[in-house]
Amino acid sequence: MRAFVERLMSRRRVLLGCDSWAWAFLQKAIGIEGLLGSPLTLAPFDAPRLDAWFRDSYDSRNIEFRQRRNDAPVFVEQAADSESHSEEREPETSLLIKSLAARARGNLGVAHALWRSSLRICDPESVGDEPAMESSRQTLWVVSPSDLKLPKLANGADKLHRFILHAILLHAGLSVATLDTLLPFSREDICRRIRELRAAGFVNEQNGLFRVSLAAYPQVRQDLCGEGFLVDAF
């Protein structure tokens, strides 16, 4: 890695793409920002951006989103005079979208995964079981991110679970064989923990690589940060 960075430094212009977790590791390991400069990243998807992105993604003529607790609309109708001041004022966003943006830490993929897991076709608190239809529009209820059921390991998380999740995040996905090489634990222990993490919904497998699932990412990051692991800055 050091040789690679030295080769990059010898060139005049280089565009280097790097995962935020790997960047955090390289910063601690070799002080990469001192060698290559501060990284640039996209602005986080805060509540107004997230609101606009969801509005564009769904056809509001056919689907209506309502908050499960208070039946209020998820996407707030903008005031009529807002157009004249649209450049100065930020569009109004619901508390649910704000909460979603905060929980996802501005990460669009995470926000989308949380959004998908919070959609309900019927309101469990309402009397009828039938999906509500209002004229030609279908109503979907959205659970607040704070009410979502979090993934949980049957026997609680131990250190090995955390070491595996951390290694997976630092490398943006790892196979069992690579985990076996990286971590000082037996292959049996690693396989067992991976099975438990997968069953609980913390990781998913794609082409032999295990990755932290998007919906569990905020919880995993918070837990690792609390336990003193190196975490990314984003």
Place this chain on the structure above:
Amino acid sequence: MPDAERTDEQINQILRDWSEIRLLEAVIVLVVGVALVLTIKWVVPRLTERMPDRFRLWVHPWEPILRVMVVLVLVAYMIPAFINPTPENILAISGTLAVALGFAFKDYASSLIAGVVALYERPYRNGDWVQIEDTYGEVQSHDLRTVQILTPDDTLVAIPHGKMWTTAIYNGNCGQRDLMCVADFYLHPDHDGILVRQKLHDVAIASPYLNFDRPVIVVAAEQPWGTHYRLKGYPMDGRDQFMFITDLTLRGKEMLRRLGVKPAAATTVAQPSV
């Protein structure tokens, strides 16, 4: 005979009259106090084992302090319940106690006092990794007379607090969660020292146990038999210190083997004649 009568009278003046003593209430308070002390001693360590590691070292040291507070309240209640708390009586009793403790229970009293001093000075607290004389381990509990240390070989050692008057106490973490660990490497002197230092540093930062908020240091010293490297780093949790050192040692050995660096030869070195 008049002397004996006077002594009886003096004792009667010190102790309350039986009719004044609320014996049932005193017994209930005593039982409740002892139960509270035992409960604290049982519950707090188990509670700290169940909570996240980062909170363990905040909560666990409070256990002996809470117990001493309960004992003090108990004593403060019990003494006036049985004794007329006049200045003369207090002086007389403390004088008697001082003589008794000074002669018969000198070491015991010394350890009790040292235990209270240790709560204030905190040379060790629950959860610390300490070395007292030949014993190294984690402080499990801080009792009135002794400190209980659990060694890495799973042996519980009780050391009287009185040791702190005369013995150096080495505390590895002083209430912090992490502590410095050192992995030693003994190499043949003929090698590229700069490269070895960098590679040993890389071995440390690749360890999953490493606390990245603390520095990694490689120290080298030339010895008559070769070069002695000391790789120093902090694991995130002091309880992982032996796993961390093992990881550093094994990965370090593997890396040195790949580099072709030979270990120091274990040969006898001739001592210079005096």
